[in-house]
Amino acid sequence: MPTNIPTDLLRAFVTVIDLGGYTRAAEALGRTQPAISQKLRRLEAIIGQPLLLAEAGQIRLTDAARTLDTLARQMLRINDDIAASFADERLSGWLRVGVPTDFSNAFMLQAIADFAAAHRGVRIEVSSRASRDLRTALAAEELDMIFAIAPEDGMPWLVQSFRVTPFWAISAAVQLDPAAPVPLLRHPDPCEYADRMRSALRDAGRPWRTLLVCNDVEGLVAAVRAGLGVTALTPATLAAGLRRADVGDGLPPLAPLRIGLFYKHARLSRAGHGLAQSLLARLI
Amino acid sequence: MPTNIPTDLLRAFVTVIDLGGYTRAAEALGRTQPAISQKLRRLEAIIGQPLLLAEAGQIRLTDAARTLDTLARQMLRINDDIAASFADERLSGWLRVGVPTDFSNAFMLQAIADFAAAHRGVRIEVSSRASRDLRTALAAEELDMIFAIAPEDGMPWLVQSFRVTPFWAISAAVQLDPAAPVPLLRHPDPCEYADRMRSALRDAGRPWRTLLVCNDVEGLVAAVRAGLGVTALTPATLAAGLRRADVGDGLPPLAPLRIGLFYKHARLSRAGHGLAQSLLARLI
DNA sequence: ATCATTGCATAATGGATTCTTATGCCATGC
DNA sequence: GCATGGCATAAGAATCCATTATGCAATGAT
Known part of the structure; x- marks a missing residue:
């Protein structure tokens, strides 16, 4: 017999976090402030650990609260999916x-x-x-x-x-020269894709040269298609005229994000x- | 103010489905049978539609119940994740x-x-x-x-x-002859991968020939590596010595499953x- | 320093909810 | 035709939960 965690307690919990206070959460949920206090206390009793520390007009989260926060939001999302499925408004x-x-x-x-x-x-x-x-x-x-x-x-x-695994994209018409540094096309820093390209190349001991820095993906894709170099794309951004490149082209796999x-x-x-x-x- | 769907009602709902009856669910949940009856009625009131029809010793699900079933299980999974996170047993x-x-x-x-x-x-x-x-x-x-x-x-x-997109795998050392029928290596029917390979080729108007039918993936991978032909793999099954093949090799993309x-x-x-x-x- | 204000905790009460027991109804099967 | 299994319903009892009232701590302004 598993523990059922009442949805309204989780709702109170995330609302307090979102609005930064019990009183504001109470207003938003149409309850009085003590009701929210008690909901939080009941939730702490179920969890078995303290969650929120009232501190200097601010709400501080315990480690347990941070863990619970993510899971509670997932659960509430499904709850709201159910409600939406049958609301038909x-x-x-x-x-x-x-x-x-x-x-x-x-x-x-x-x-x-x-x-x-x-x-x-x-x-x-x-x-x-x-x-x-x-x-x-x-x-x-x-x-x-x-x-x-x-x-x-x-x-x-x-x-x-959800996980997305980027991969190298290169013009379908071009072969990479394995002896030359990898011609890199990338977004300006800070960029997770650029980080992954560089650290993968660094780990593989492969030198590179940044040939183009461009803000939008379309620009990079156009440059790759023109044969200027390679960049990291995702399945959703891979465009016509481009192909995946992989170890066969001398490029190491990219870490998922x-x-x-x-x-x-x-x-x-x-x-x-x-x-x-x-x-x-x-x-x- | 969104609707909070009480977790225990969903638990009762799926338990009745899993055990095929109110009485058995009541035993499993440590309640009496009328308690389960009432939980179900309350859930129906929230959903606004009937869910379970008692019929000839069997439980029949309405369409709404089938929709709710999937979502309820998702929500309970998160609920149990939360419980497990703090149980530490x-x-x-x-x-x-x-x-x-x-x-x-x-x-x-x-x-x-x-x-x-x-x-x-x-x-x-x-x-x-x-x-x-x-x-x-x-x-x-x-x-x-x-x-x-x-x-x-x-x-x-x-x-x-979750979605998985299969792709064509071919030996890294081999080029496909675009004129010849595609040499197919596959699992025995019924197989979703085999279905996807054939329907993709059919839609593309590309002929094929089945060269090998093998029960386990390892056998297929070995055959692909040996250069016998191509098969459909997923990111998790792509092995060393193999590469993805795509439109550049004359192979149409495969539908996700x-x-x-x-x-x-x-x-x-x-x-x-x-x-x-x-x-x-x-x-x- | 003092006092007002803001915000959460706690206690006690009343009401709503939800469980249980008791019982009825309707199948199915012998 | 009657027993059995299984769900529905009713009513009382127990529990749960929200409210009001109040306390306490911290902050900030005078």
Whole structure:
């Protein structure tokens, strides 16, 4: 007989974190402040460890709380999926979505566009920046929902993550000279893909030369297609005229990275949950 | 303010399905039969639709119930993950795990072996069969937990699924003759990979010839390495001496398939949940 | 330094929820 | 025709949970 963790306790937990206080969480959830206090206490009793430390007007998370935070958000996402599956209401609202520059590709935009087409009442504003800027923007509530690279050691507001393995892309018409340094085309630093290309080459003892630094993926793809050099792409960004390159071309495999969906449950509208569900269904 | 779906209602729901009756579910959950009845009624009130129809000693699921079943199991899996995260107990027991023949590769076995090494009290018996046989075995409770190909139209006991995109593998030393029929190495029918290879070739108007039919992946890989022909592999099964082949080699892309983890919540021990969690963390 | 303010904890009460016991109903099978 | 197994329903009892009222600690302003 497994332990059932009441959903409303988890909801209270993440709401307190999202809104930074018991009193504000109580307002948002339509309860009084002592009710939230008791919910947190009951949750701590179930978990068997303290979770939130009230400290100088700030909420501090224990280690257990950080672990629970990620899992609780996953569980609430499914809860909201269930609710949405049977609600059958017209979604509407205004959503500010952030995607990393190196992932703002046709695939993601297509998925968002499809959702927007299916829910005409939802206005979506997509903003494309570096992952770390996206996380700052989510914290500051300038964005409602972001996809960003997820640090392996965890980070607040992570709802779901999935692995993406980048690979080398080269023009279909070109063979790499194994004697010459690898001609690298990449995004400007800081960039997870650039990091992975360099560390893979470094580990393999293969020299390289950066030939082009370009902000958007389309530019890199065009340059690769023109035969200028190689870059790291993902299955979603591999375009016509390009092929994967691998050990056969003298290029070492690239380490996988982890993309995460982040949002604050207490801040996201039903339309936001709908979009999250729709995107994750296509991504996983 | 979103709807919180009480975890215990979902637990009752899947337990009734898993054990095929209210009375048996009541025993398993340590409640009386009317308590389970009422839980189900409350869940139906939240969902807004009838879920289970008692019919001739059998439980029949409505369409809504089938939808809910998958999501409820996902939510309970996370619930049990949370419980396991803070329980910190020695796992022990006996687990019968099923993996599809075309997925019983080193990667999966390694992951299972790692878990077994970390939890010495758990004895694991891995059984490798065709996906459809695995599902029958799960239904008959000859297996506790299976990975199997998930039909797109849903199927009972699906807890989590993820996409796998197969690709063509060819010996690194060989070029395919574009004029000749594609030399196919494959598993015996029924096989999802074989289906995908044939339908991709058929759609592309490319003729093929089956050169070898072999039950296990290792045999196919050896044959591909020897230069006999091509087969469909996944990232986890791609071995040394092999390379991906793609449109550049005259081979059309293969359709992705969906692998699912299936188990009956009411039947799976804590050790089983631990293994599920451990495997999914490495797969997603 | 003092006092008001903000924010969480705690106690006690009332109400709502949910379990149990008791019982009824409807199949199926002998 | 009657017993049996299995779910539904009703009513009482126990539990759970939210509220009001109040206390306490920390912060910040005068």
